[in-house]
Amino acid sequence: DGGITQSPKYLFRKEGQNVTLSCEQNLNHDAMYWYRQDPGQGLRLIYYSQIVNDFQKGDIAEGYSVSREKKESFPLTVTSAQKNPTAFYLCASADRDIQYFGAGTRLSVL
Amino acid sequence: QKEVEQNSGPLSVPEGAIASLNCTYSDRGSQSFFWYRQYSGKSPELIMFIYSNGDKEDGRFTAQLNKASQYVSLLIRDSQPSDSATYLCAVPGRDSSYKLIFGSGTRLLVRP
Numbered sequence: 001d002g003g004i005t006q007s008p009k010y011l012f013r014k015e016g017q018n019v020t021l022s023c024e025q026n027l028n029h030d031a032m033y034w035y036r037q038d039p040g041q042g043l044r045l046i047y048y049s050q051i052v053n054d055f056q057k058g059d060i061a062e063g064y065s066v067s068r069e070k071k072e073s074f075p076l077t078v079t080s081a082q083k084n085p086t087a088f089y090l091c092a093s094a095d096r097d098i099q100y101f102g103a104g105t106r107l108s109v110l
Numbered sequence: 111q112k113e114v115e116q117n118s119g120p121l122s123v124p125e126g127a128i129a130s131l132n133c134t135y136s137d138r139g140s141q142s143f144f145w146y147r148q149y150s151g152k153s154p155e156l157i158m159f160i161y162s163n164g165d166k167e168d169g170r171f172t173a174q175l176n177k178a179s180q181y182v183s184l185l186i187r188d189s190q191p192s193d194s195a196t197y198l199c200a201v202p203g204r205d206s207s208y209k210l211i212f213g214s215g216t217r218l219l220v221r222p
Contacts, residue, residue, distance in 0.1 A: 031208055035212075040118075040214075041214055042114075042198060042212040042213055042214035042215055043154070043198070043212040045209060045210075048208065048209060050208055058209070090153055090154070094208070097142050097202060097208070097210075098144070098156065098159060099144075099156070099200075099210055100156060101146075101153040101154050101155070102153060103152070103153050104152075104153045
């Protein structure tokens with residue numbers, strides 16, 4: 001069953017803690033993306049990767065980090081430096097310029 | 111001026127009517143345009159994309175592109191309550207076609 005899998009669906013972060021959101025795709029797409037969505041807002045790009053072992057900062061990269069060691073995987077770490085992490089996080093992968101989204105991870109702060 | 115602008119709504123239409131959603135963009139060089147539907151609490155789902163001036167139809171959905179006026183529209187014919195959602199418009203970024211710039215979305219309510 002082809003698609004983009006994000007886990008966990010819900011995540012809670014304690015003060016000062018780093019947390020990692022998982023994103024896996026089996027669509028054989030080269031490009032992958034991380035977005036953040038706040039209530040009533042559009043999507044803002046955090047990081048993107050066009051190819052394995054390479055990634056670029058998006059518009060709001062501060063307080064986040066990523067890796068792209070495998071084509072299928074693009075995990076996002078929300079570090080303790082991100083002071084307002086509560087949001088809906090969306091991972092996408094792209095076939096040329098057409099992006100498809102995973103189901104998302106909702107992150108809250110305890 | 112924002113790169114992609116949409117009226118936040120809500121746009122309220124009766125069941126069976128045509129819903130018209132509009133999006134304006136600032137980059138004259140944009141070549142591709144995307145419409146996503148997002149139900150409350152869910153992730154965006156691609157419903158239409160258009161590359162050329164004019165209309166593109168897919169079932170009850172029609173995308174209309176006018177590059178001279180820099181707007182793209184989404185028409186939903188025979189609107190159903192299940193069409194109630196937020197519709198996001200997206201265009202590639204100026205610096206890279208790999209990046210999409212999203213509007214903040216228009217919320218559509220279809221009244222039974």
